[in-house]
Amino acid sequence: MIIDDDKLSLHLTEMAVSKLSIAEKIISCCSAFKALRYLTENCMPTLENEQIFCPELILLDINMPVIDGYEFLAELHRMEGLRHENTGILIISSSAYKDEKEKVKYFPLVGYVEKPVTSTKVLAALQSRL
Numbered sequence: 001m002i003i004d005d006d007k008l009s010l011h012l013t014e015m016a017v018s019k020l021s022i023a024e025k026i027i028s029c030c031s032a033f034k035a036l037r038y039l040t041e042n043c044m045p046t047l048e049n050e051q052i053f054c055p056e057l058i059l060l061d062i063n064m065p066v067i068d069g070y071e072f073l074a075e076l077h078r079m080e081g082l083r084h085e086n087t088g089i090l091i092i093s094s095s096a097y098k099d100e101k102e103k104v105k106y107f108p109l110v111g112y113v114e115k116p117v118t119s120t121k122v123l124a125a126l127q128s129r130l
Contacts (some may be wrong), residue, residue, distance in 0.1 A: 001026075001028075001029065001035060001038075001055040001057070001058045001059070002014060002026065002027070002028045002058075003031075003032055003033065003035045003058065003059070003060050003061060003064075003069075003072065004030070004031045004058045004061040004092065005030055005031055005058075005061065005064040005066070006026060006061070006107070007030065009061065009092075009115060009116070009117065010028055010030060012091065012116055012117055013019070013059055013117040014026055014028055015119075015120040016032070016117050016118050016122050017119070017122060018057070018119070019119040019123035020122060020123060022057075022059075024086060027055060029039050029108040030068065031064065031067065032064055032066070032067035032068065032069065032071065032075075033066060033067050035058075035072065036067070036072065036076070036079075037076055039054060039079070043055075044072060052091070054087045055087050056087060056088065056089070057087070057089075057090060058087060058088070059090045059092050059112065059113075059117070059122070060072060060089055060091055060092065061091070061092050061093065062091055062093040062095065063093060063094065063095065064091075069091065069093075073089065078092065078122065083092050083110075088109070088110035088124055089109050089110060090109070090110045090111050090112070090113060090122070090126075091112045091113070092112075092113045092114075092115060092117050093110070093112070093113075093114065093115065094114065094115045110125060111125030111126070112125065112130060113125050
């Protein structure tokens with residue numbers, strides 16, 4: 001899942017992830033609100049299907065209007081019943097990581113990629129985690 005309010009950045013990130021062929025499906029959301037709605041509607045287990053899980057990786061822009069990346073992370077972890085234990089978060093931001101590090105230390109981060117996002121940067125972040 002890719003969450004970014006900037007349409008150009010969203011498109012560039014989609015291309016970078018697509019180029020790596022690491023995703024079976026890419027879900028793109030232009031706001032944290034839309035991402036939370038998607039997760040609520042599609043990632044909650046039901047009586048008919050208890051095997052529903054969240055995306056394995058979320059590339060999350062931190063600086064967004066209305067609901068920023070920090071608020072998204074907090075809400076994600078408050079959502080009861082949502083199966084997100086195996087969801088890694090890759091922060092994407094135009095801010096330096098040192099500015100973000102303290103604010104995101106309690107979340108399961110895979111890494112950090114500075115904008116503009118490229119396949120090389122995403123791969124490096126994922127490889128450093130593995």
